[in-house]
Amino acid sequence: MEAQLEYRELSKLYHAHASTSRDSDLLAELHVRLHSESTFRTGYIAGNDELFLAMPREITLLSEKILRTERKVSLRMQNMPGIAGGAILRGLVLDEIVSSNEIEGVRSTKREIKDALNAMDSEDSAQRRFKELTMLYMSILDQTAKLPEEPADIRAIYDQVMNGELSRNDTPDGTLFRAHGVDIYNRVKVVHKGLEPEKKIYEAMAAMLAIAQSEEIPALYGAIVSHYLFEYAHPFYDGNGRTGRYLLALYLSIPLSMATSLSLSRTIAEHKDVYYNAFSIAQDPLNHGELTHFTYQLLGLISDAQIDILNRLETAQRSYGRLTEALDRINSDLKLNAKKSSAVFMLMQYETFGFLGDAPLAEIARHLDIGQQMTRKYLSDLERIGVVCRARRRNPVTFMLTESFKQEYGIKVPEWRIPAGQHLA
Secondary structure (H helix, E strand, C coil): CCCCCCCCCHHHHHHHCCCCCHHHHHHHHHHHHHCCCCCEEEEEEECCEEEEECCCHHHHHHHHHHHHHHHHHHHHHHHCCHHHHHHHHHHHHHHHHHHHHHHCCCCCCHHHHHHHHHHHCCCCCCCCCCHHHHHHHHHHHCCCCCCCCCHHHHHHHHHHHCCCCCCHHHCCCCCCCCCCCCEEECCCCEEEECCCCHHHHHHHHHHHHHHHCCCCCCHHHHHHHHHHHHHHHCCCCCCHHHHHHHHHHHHHCCCCCHHHHCCHHHHHHHCHHHHHHHHHHHHCHHHCCECHHHHHHHHHHHHHHHHHHHHHHHHHHHHHHHHHHHHHHHHHHHCCCHHHHHHHHHHHHHHHCCCCCCEEHHHHHHHHCCCHHHHHHHHHHHHHCCCEEEEEECCCEEEEECHHHHHHHCCCCCCCCCCCCCCCC
C-alpha cells in the first residue's frame, strides 16, 4: 500500500481539536473542502451529507502512477502470444471469482469455475454452480458486457451473480431490491445499516449509475465512488459484496486494462482489513460524506494488483521461452505432425499460465481449425503414446497433458505471485 495521506480525515481534525469551537471549525473545514474547485461532488446525500471527493496531491500522484503502470501492463500483454495471453486472462477470471467469493466466506474452487466456463462452450444443459457468474466475468473479458442503465439492470446482474446461491430467506422481497432493513455486523456490533425503505435503495442505485457513467468525474474515480455507494445502500440481503465487486471490475475495465480490472478481488482478499477500514472511515459521521480517503485506499489496492500482474506477465514471458524449447524437444522425440504439435503446445500453455491445463474438445478443434472428428482422432493418437489424457469424459469432454509427460518435459505452473504482504508497506 501507498503511504498514508498527509491530508487528514475530518474526524481526526475534530478529535485533535480540544477547543470549544471544534464543531464550528469542523464545519468550516468541510465547507472549504466541499467547495474547492478541484473537488468532485456527487449530488447524492447520504444521511445528512453530500458524498464528495477532494483532490489532494497524493491522489493525483497515485492516479498518475496507476495510469503509467497501465501502459506497462498493456505492453506486456500485447507481447504475449495469443494462446498464452488468453490463458492468462482467463486464469485471472478464475482467480477473481474465487477471491471475490472468499471475501464473503463462500467456498469455491478454480476447478468449479473452470467447469462452469467449459460448460458455456458445450451442449451441457446441467446447471453448473457459478455458471452465470462466470459468464458475467467472461463478458468483461470478451468486451461484450453491457453497462447497467437503470436500477432494474442491477437486479438482473444480481440474479446472475447469485444464481443458485440464495436461500429462500435471502431472496429480495421488494419490487427490485429488499423490502426490509438489514444490519451489517463486525464480530461485536452493528457497523452499518443498509438503506430503507426500498424507495431509498432505488434512488441510491440510480445515483450510483449516474456517477459511474458521468463525464464530470474521471472514470477511475467514478468506478470507486459508485462502488462505495452500492455497498453503502446494501440493496440486497445477501451477495452485495460479490455483486458490488463485479460492478467495480466492470467499471474499472473502462479506464484500465482487462488484466488489472480482473485482478482486484485477489488483492482485496489478501488485505481485507484495508478494504473494510476504507468503508469505516467513509461511514464515520464526522467525515461528513468525504470519500477522499476511501478513494485513496482503493487506488492503493489497484496499484498493488498491478504489481502482481506485472510480476505474473514477466514470469509468463520467461516461461513461454522455456515452453518453446521444450516443444522442440518433444517434436524431435515424438515426430509429431503440425496439428498434433499445435494441440500439445496449446495444452502446455494452458497448464503453465494458470488455466488449469485442460481444454474441451471443441476448443481444441477451433484452435486447430479443423472439425471435431479429426481433432478427436489426433487426440486419440496422443492418448495412445501417453501425451494426453481425458480430464473429463462428458459434458464436455476435456483433455490435458499426462503427469508423466509433464514431468518428463518440465511443464509446470511457475511461481509468479509475490507472497502476501511482501510488496506492501
